[in-house]
Amino acid sequence: MTEDAIKAVRLTKRFGAVTAVDAIDFAVPRGSVTGLLGGNGAGKTTTISMLLGLLLPTEGSIRVLGVDMARNRHAVLPRMNFSSPYVELPHRLTVKENLVVYAHLYGVAGVRRRVEELAEELDLTAFLDRPAGSLSAGQKTRVALAKALLNRPQVLLLDEPTASLDPDTADRLRSYLEAYRRASGATVLLASHNMPEVERLCDRVLMMRRGHIVDRGTPAELLEKYGRDSMEDVFLDIARDRREGLANAAE
Numbered sequence: 001m002t003e004d005a006i007k008a009v010r011l012t013k014r015f016g017a018v019t020a021v022d023a024i025d026f027a028v029p030r031g032s033v034t035g036l037l038g039g040n041g042a043g044k045t046t047t048i049s050m051l052l053g054l055l056l057p058t059e060g061s062i063r064v065l066g067v068d069m070a071r072n073r074h075a076v077l078p079r080m081n082f083s084s085p086y087v088e089l090p091h092r093l094t095v096k097e098n099l100v101v102y103a104h105l106y107g108v109a110g111v112r113r114r115v116e117e118l119a120e121e122l123d124l125t126a127f128l129d130r131p132a133g134s135l136s137a138g139q140k141t142r143v144a145l146a147k148a149l150l151n152r153p154q155v156l157l158l159d160e161p162t163a164s165l166d167p168d169t170a171d172r173l174r175s176y177l178e179a180y181r182r183a184s185g186a187t188v189l190l191a192s193h194n195m196p197e198v199e200r201l202c203d204r205v206l207m208m209r210r211g212h213i214v215d216r217g218t219p220a221e222l223l224e225k226y227g228r229d230s231m232e233d234v235f236l237d238i239a240r241d242r243r244e245g246l247a248n249a250a251e
């Protein structure tokens, strides 16, 4: 059994003349929380979409939990899930109806109990019977995370999991994700622009720029490498390609 929950080799996606993801290699170790970072348009969402099988790679391969996604993704999709602010739940269904429908789609055992459990844990009970379309952005984000956890995924892909949450709710959600990871041993790949979140949650990060992975390591390794005190500054150095400049200045 491979140690890596996700392994991508020469993964590439082109949209016509645009190469959104350019022959990237990376591995996400089992049980890790790995941050996928990069500025707007770096290729994070495209990468996550390929990992989920929502977009077909132009070239390259992906293995998730040892399964080749090109050949056999249906063997592994039930053990995965994702949350993204870009995916809307059906608006007219209530929150509870949405969660029940998705739970059935995912083949969850004990649907009502699982929905109640998540509603309690993610503080959704006050609006379970409201149409999903009537929720605030922050409430939608929590419902989307509940949807992503219905099947207790072993591989969880999160695109901006705390976008549009107030600091208190975001903090509680991060604690919840940490507890979920500890209890389940799940692997998490997290795209985020929130660097304090990355420092708190991620064991390691992959830094993307213009379709390439331009650096990687643990947050501590990157802080040391760039001589910075915060991941925010490391992010800016990498996004603006300042490392060589810094290295030259140090010489």
Ligand SMILES: Nc1ncnc2c1ncn2[C@@H]1O[C@H](COP(=O)(O)OP(=O)(O)OP(=O)(O)O)[C@@H](O)[C@H]1O
Residues within 6 Å of the ligand: 015, 018, 019, 020, 038, 039, 040, 041, 042, 043, 044, 045, 046, 047
């Ligand atoms: N369907 C598409 N057709 C054409 N170009 C696309 C398409 N999807 C993404 N792109 C382009 O691919 C590049 C990578 O986009 P992607 O959404 O993966 O970036 P991202 O890192 O997730 O950015 P953000 O932080 O802004 O969400 C961008 O240049 C984008 O315009």
